[in-house]
Each structure stands twice: as structure tokens, then as C-alpha cells.
Amino acid sequence: MMGNQNCHAEITFEDNVKWLARFRLQRTSSPPQEVRDWILRSEAATMTFLQQHTCIPVPKIFEWACESEPGNPLGVGYILMEKLDGSPLDWQVATPLQREKLMQQLADVSLEIEKHPFEAMGSLISREAIHFEVRGLAHQSTFRMGQGPLGPFSSSQEGFQAMLQSYLAMLASGEIGIDPPADIYLAHRFRLDILANHWEDVPSDSQFFLTHPDDKGDHILVNDSFDIVGIIDWEWTHTVSKAEAFCSPCMMWPVAKFYSGSNELAEDELRLAAIFHERGREDLASCIINGRKIQRFLFALGPDSSFTDTETFANLFAGLKRAFKVGDDDWKQWRAMALENWKDDELLLSLVARDRH
Template sequence: MASENIPYLSSHRDIQHRGTEHLAINNNFLRRSLALLALKTTARFYDQMGSCVPISKKKLIKMGPFVHLTEAATMKFVTEHTSIPVPKVFCSFVHKNIAYLVMERYQGDELPTAWKKLSERSRHKVFDQLKRMLQELRALKPPHSTKVQSSVGGSLRDSRLPRSCPRFGPFDTIQEFHLWLRDGLQPSQIKGRDNDPDWQEIQDMATEQDGPWPPPVFTHGDLNPFNILLRGDQVVGLIDWEMSGWYPNYWEYTSEWLTSEHTRTEWRDSIHWFLDPFPRELKMEATRQKWWGE
């Protein structure tokens, strides 16, 4: 299996920050102290938003058991290599086995809130902006032509994958990633199922997964409408980069399409405006999620 993998156990949470000190940003005693103090003082004046705790009108701290320094490093990477609007990271550090990311608090409306106010023309303007941003991400050159890994070459996070506890990988090849996704199943080792239509479906999926693949592309990984911030019809921020990394070229499309299938039908039906469709891979992933999904 791939290099640097850690056993996929719940105890992984206790060791997920091991060896990540070099990923911290502007990590010094003063900045750490001010961040921890703000959580006890100014944060009381704001409502917590999931793992994000506002500490002023312009800053928030993302923290929690599943937050990782990789996310801050990813935002820094995207800022340095693209023109995509991403929150600035002021500092990041680990304290008592919890990661803290102090970052810019973007002022804007989540896309579902803004969507109701937009004309059809403005909505397509938003799609055009998203398409250009994703083209920038796809134009980035992977550091390795086969590896599925984070922006810094390490482990990944995807809360939709049952075996992400809380992180997984990296993988030396896309085929190894696919093998992990199906829990190591090798259809050729299973006999006597030739007349089972469900088994044929799984065999077809595995054949597709094991085939040749183009190099991985940089992927946001969680491009749901709540992670897209607007002011008017201008996209002013893409947030929540914790699931990002170098993935197979279909991963952005299939993850968003399948995640939205039952909860955000209108959004699912709109993603073709800014994401290239992968119908064959979508069928492959639908089978994978049916048998190994959430």
C-alpha cells in the first residue's frame, strides 16, 4: 500500500498532528497567546459557526478535533499559485493536540442566501467566475504525476469517506487510492458470482478503477454552495479547503454531484456550468458509494 499511511483507526486522531510542525504558519509565542486569549474574551461577542469561531469582524479561528495544519498550508499554496480569493492565514499552530487556524473572516453571503436575489444573467456570471477559478486549479502542475496526496504531499481528509478517521493516504498511484476506496477488494479472487448482477456492477467498477488514469489534478473537494461567498454577483471567496488535494480528474465533479443528489437538486443540476462532466466515472463512483459509501 502507499507510503506514510497510518492505520485507519479512531486512535489516528491522537497522532494526526505528529510530524506536522513544519506546516505551521507564523507560529510564535505571541501569536499563539493572542489567539488563545481571544477565544476566551472577544469570541464571546460572536456566534460560533461550526468549527469556526469569530474573534473580530475581520478574523476567525478554525479549530477542533478534525482541523489540521494542512488546510492552512493549502490556502497559502492556493493564494501563492492562483488568483482565487482565499482567506488569508495569519497564523496556524497545534496546542494540546488541537490545530488552530487564525484566518481572515470574509464578508459575503453564502451562495444559497445570495442566489434568491440574483437574476438569470447574474447567476451565469457567477458560474463563469467559478469556471475560471476551477480552470486555474486544474492548470496547476502536480508535484508527482501519479500520487494522490495533499497540497504538501501528506495525508488527506474527506468526512464523506467512512475510513477517513480522520485522515487517510497519501497514495503512490490513483490505482492504489481506488483499491483503498473499495477496502482492498480484488474481484478476480472471488469465484462463483458470475450470474449476480450486483457482482457484475462491482466488477465493472473495479475494472474502471484499475485502468490507466491521467495525472491527478488539484481539487477543492467540497465545493458545495455554502463554501462559495458572494457580494452581489461577484464571487469574493472560496472557503473550507480541508478536503482539498491532488485527486483523480473526476473527483470534484462526482463528489459534488453525488453529495448533492438528495439534498440540493437544483445545485446538482447546475454544476455542469462550471465543472467538466465525467459520466463514465460518475457511474463508477455511484457503484462505489452504493457499496462502500457513507
């Protein structure tokens, strides 16, 4: 089974027990080996932690090895894990009754995750099978060669600032190849201004919680009765603030409206908030109701921030500004003003000059 970043081979034993062998695909765009090993260690640590300390259904890991380990007979990083019976969830084709059943279960998962807070923002890294530590942001572009992972961080503001500064440096150097680089740089630089001037509107951090990094639906395995039998693909997972950990999954977003710049919540998001309200958890309901701020801030960061459609890029930027109530000028007006305001930014000037050539 071939995905965008991983290959899975099913292993069937003589007694009909089935495992999955998960291999990371290597492409010309793949990160360096040091980063690939770090990602695998983090994924293995996260799944082992969830298996040992929570009731969240995740595949059991039997063995894993990094690409660089001398004793690895395969020469590539791998994870051998339990194969769970179930089909990837397609939220868009689920009926209202099926969605209701799933949302009740997702609320259970959130409440279970909340029982296991961490003291810092970062990624679980396993050096041994039973040893865990918080170490760095779990994102490829925050792992700098020669520097290692950034963090851990005591607040989201501190972590996002380090992440954005890393992105800006890599955009300027060409390490992240995105077109047009100057516009992407400006959008990231703007987020630094949000951190400096508007972050007080986002709830402060005191505890951090694991969150799935790609919650578009197919990470959830369900049976024919729409019971959740497993949650998979935990690579890039890291601990985040409560506001980020418990906002709505992107599979529920009104995609067309979101890309057009609207911050209106979908009916499913409102229903999930109502479920938390019914359970007496107004704090978690508030994370969903007010979640667009953090979602807009994090959407389209780093290597995933390139949009060939300039209108879509402008609409997404407008949605970010609306979420933080920062002006109502359009992209072209704001861009001209930003270039003037940041005319002493040498990294930005180098990108503008590159665009002209």
C-alpha cells in the same frame, strides 16, 4: 459563528481590521487528536498553497497551530485567517442570470486549478509554513491509528481500493458505527468489484488536481453583485483525478432525481458543460457530461453512508449500478445473490451475525 464541525470567532482590531479565528469543535464523534492535527495541517497547507500559487480567492492565513503542539497556548487547534466580506452562496435561490454569472466564474476557477497539477493522489500536508508534500487520502476514515494516512497513490483505482478496504475493516470492527452494517458493507464491497471489472470506463489518471470537498454552495462567498469574493472551508481537501476534480459541483445536482436513482443531469450542469465547450475545452465539458459515474461511486462512502430510509438507500444503490451498467435487479434480489457469492467473506459473516442478534 457555530457550524457543524467548526466554530468561528470574529476578531476586530483597533484599526478595524477583522480576522477570523477558526476552531475545530470536539464532540464524542470527533476523530482522535492525531487525526485532528492532520486535518488542520492539511487545511492550512492547502489554503497557503492556493494563496501563494494561484489567483483563486481564499482567506490569507496569519497563524495556525495544532492541538498537540507544546507551544500552543490555547490547547486546541486553530487557524487565524483573514475575514472576507461576502455572504455564503445559496445556489437554489439564485436567479438564472446570477447563476450564469457564477458559472462563468466557476469555470475560471477550474481553469486556474488545472494550471497546478500534482503527480499523486493525496492531501497537502504542511510541516513548515512553506513546505508541502503529497501524503495520504484526505478522509478521516482512511487515517488508521497506528498506521497513519494511506498513500500517496499513483492512480484513483489504487487509492479507492485502499480507501474501501479500510472502510470494510472499520465497518466490521465497529469503528464506523452505521446501521445496518451488513448492507453498508455490501454496498462498499460492490464498489471493489466495480474497480476490478468496470473501472476501464473511467478516464485513466496522469495528473491530479485540488478539489473542494464540499461544494454544496455555502463554501463560496459572494457580494451583492454575485461576484465571488472568496472560497472557504478547505478541510478534507485532496488532489484527485481530472474526472473527479472537474465534474459538476453537487449544488447543481437535481437532488430529488439523484436520490431516486436517476443519473440525469440538471440544466445547470449542462450549461456549465456548454461554457467549457464555448471556451474550447471539450475535455472539461466531458468531465461534467460523464461525471455521474465518479459521483455515484463516491457518494455515501464511509461515515456518511447511513440512510435511515431503506428505500432511499436502495434507490442510491440502483443509481450506482445504472451508472456502471451493472444489472437491473432490485436491492433485495442483488443482496441475496451477493450474500451467496461472498459467503466466504469472514468480515461480512460477522456483520450478518451481528444483525441477527
